[in-house]
Amino acid sequence: MIEVEHLTRRYDRKAAIEDVTFRVETGEVLGFLGPNGAGKTTTMRAITGYIPASEGRIRVSGFDVFEHPLEVRRIIGYLPEHPPLYPEMTVRGYLRFVARIKGVPRNGTDDEVTRVMDKVSVADVQHRIIGKLSKGYKQRVGLAQALLNDPPVLVLDEPTVGLDPKQIHEVRDLIREWSGRHTVILSTHILPEVEQTCSRVVIISRGRIVAVDSPSNLVQQLRGADRTVIEVVGPREEILARLVSLPGVLNALEKDSKNGEWRIEVETRTGEDPRPMLARAIVEGGWGLLELGSSTMSLEDVFLELTTEDQTQPRPGESE
């Protein structure tokens, strides 16, 4: 369990993060989402004890990071933003070194190193020099390092950067596998990653938390209306007028046109699926229906909406 209370971190009076408060329950995977420079890395560095907090306090499994730094560091596996690798060492040599400073017993070191290498599939390059590896391998060696000594808490700063789609998939599977047993905080700006791996999301912007909730709730909360996109052939004015007159339709907007084909976005009140009704209306009007699709608001839209406008007041119900 990780408890962050009123965490503030200043650099020369300028706050990188301000009054950040959130909790991560044991076994939960929490996604940290925010644009570059929002304060994700600063928050993670404060949790791992790399940097001290200017104000506020952090407890990991009940240990205060400031008062018991060694106990906290013993239970955290940390992958920093830039994987901390020694380029002149071999993969195995590097992991052996990290295992030693993390307190893995000497006679168990080899087994433990082999275990984490298998987890992130880097065993095939174990005798290669780290400096000569591809970015994807380096990232995975960084991840392997965080897993040494099987820490109950994992703090991963952008764990999938530099990986190819197959490897990203593997890492996400790994993270899902950990949930339940491990407490995980991961930061990312890849939104599908959060939707697929995290049970809860913290959206942070300009050093402040703007939303904490599950991915689906966030989408629900911000979505005032359903949007449906229709592609249709026929007279523009008539079609628009007919659509707006339908029950439950809030608005119909022309998006695009070519050769008498119209792309229209229809906003309807949330609830019943409006598509059968829309299709019937168009067919009954004698026009040609080319395409009909729903466009629900994605987490990406939520993210953009929350982080682009100037948010000084949190919206009701968003912060814990």
Add this chain to the structure above:
Amino acid sequence: MRNVLAIVGREMRSYFTSPVAYVVLTMFVLLSGVFFQAILSQVVRYASFAGPQPIDVPGLVSENFMGTLSVILLFMFPMITMGLFSEEKRRGTIELLLTAPLTDFEVVLGKFFASVSFYAVMLATTAISMSTLFIYGDPAWGPIATAYLGLLLFGIALLAVGLFVSTLTENQIIAAVLSFGAILLLWMVEFLAGNAASTAGQVLSYLSVVNHLEGFMGGVLATSHVIFYLSLTTLGLFLTYRSIEAMRWKA
């Protein structure tokens, strides 16, 4: 202790996988060999002109050789310490060390003992030259032992200073130049004194790192000089420790 040893081990392996260690060692072995030969032939020539009074040839050679070594070493120390923290900062690996279950002090000690171990290897190579004195002569053990002890203390003090300097920058070259400057200052400080009779002059000449070596070279083991070097070492390590603490605040 185990943590300190882990860092020392990694650092030593890292020294010997980079060309720097080999360049420094080669230069040192070459220079010390050349100077040993020069001193030896000079002392032998001097002895042949000296007349009836007997001259302790091996003693004179070793005393002069050790003195020369101290000067060569002044140029080598910055190269031993330049990368210790600056490289960790540049590569971001410092974040690993400072978030692992290690105390900052263990990190500092690990780095320090690594540089001392490397220095010990350097000093050990001079045994090759010194052994010729034992093969062809019968020098007194005492002065040689104190001279080595003196060089060791002198070395650890300046390595501690260099260690501190390497925490100040991410650039190895800047670290090397800065520590070379600091070492030169600690060496030359007595020339700044000018009038050694004044109090300021006495203080400045006390601060000179080379002055304290003379006793050791002559076979005298004086506590005050040992304390001087140990104090300088402690100061260097303390500043390194504080500098790492400050690094956390700035990171």
